[in-house]
Amino acid sequence: MNIYIVGLNQLFDIEIDKINKPTLPLASGEYSPSVRLTGALLFELQSFGLGWVVGSPPLFWALFISFVLGTAYSVNLPYFRWKRSAVVAALCILAVRAVIVQLAFFLHIQTFVFRRPAVFSKPLIFATAFMTFFSVVIALFKDIPDIEGDRIFGIQSFSVRLGQSKVFWTCVGLLEVAYGVAILMGVTSSSLWSKSLTVVGHAILASILWSSARSIDLTSKAAITSFYMLIWRLFYAEYLLIPLVR
Structure with missing residues (x-):
């Protein structure tokens, strides 16, 4: 599909x-x-x-x-x-x-x-809430490299209306908030192994995101596209952590 x-x-x-x-x-x-x-x-x-x-x-x-x-x-x-x-x-x-x-x-x-x-289990509720953040980011970010064609053909994306830089850092901020909430959930877990793995796992992913965001050249379409693919890799990496939430 x-x-x-x-x-x-x-x-x-x-x-x-x-x-x-x-x-x-x-x-x-x-x-x-x-x-x-x-x-x-x-x-x-x-x-x-x-x-x-x-x-x-x-x-x-x-x-x-x-x-x-x-x-x-x-x-x-x-x-x-x-x-x-x-x-x-x-x-x-x-x-x-x-x-x-x-x-x-x-x-x-x-x-x-x-x-x-x-x-409805805790991992399901967490997954739905967390992926809501990710879906918003994907919806916003996918248009950042396409601003030229979208503007010509009247596609009123947020990147066209607000500018690439503002949308980019909004996306990064939303994902960092999501990782922060995930870490807090891990801290409150009564299971030691769940607490350790979810906190460390989300902290690593958040660090990868922030480190990559700080070094990106927003004037390079190739760099923006590469960062977008990183977001998708982080998206699928999350499915390795969701089952560990307790």
Whole structure:
């Protein structure tokens, strides 16, 4: 489903990507739009097919809601193309990354795989709250390298409206706050091993983020893009710490 959403977004962003990301397959002419559309639709059908075969209601609803939001985000039709609005675009990303992924997959494992009652655990609540911060940051940061093309094509991202530097340091600040809250949660844990691992783990990730942020050259598109990929690595690293929360 994620491949479908990304593929659809690139399909409707060809002209913007010729300015912002000219090496992408569609923007560079490596693939034709028809090939990309066929591929996106095939992945969408495979996604729904797997969800249907598995037969898990939480998993299927996660796929369906992701499909609706991902489509509305990109397609250039009346009442859609939600990415034009910075706030609505951020809400789409937040809904999928922070809420649907955490809640639906948790319910899938608990109620469908293990056949247990749905009891919202501390790690789930922590994951949803923490990933809310991360989703906001991803929604804000992804537009920082794309400010030139977005401005030309009328995409009113926060980077276009507020400037790259202000959005960059807002993102860094939000993530550092999230890591600070995570460390405080670890300190209050009654489990010594959980306290040690979560405090040290989040402190290390926060240090990596701050050290990288201080050395970045905001005039370099390559440096900004590299930092954005660091944010994604930190995002997935968090899933190694979430199960340790007690």
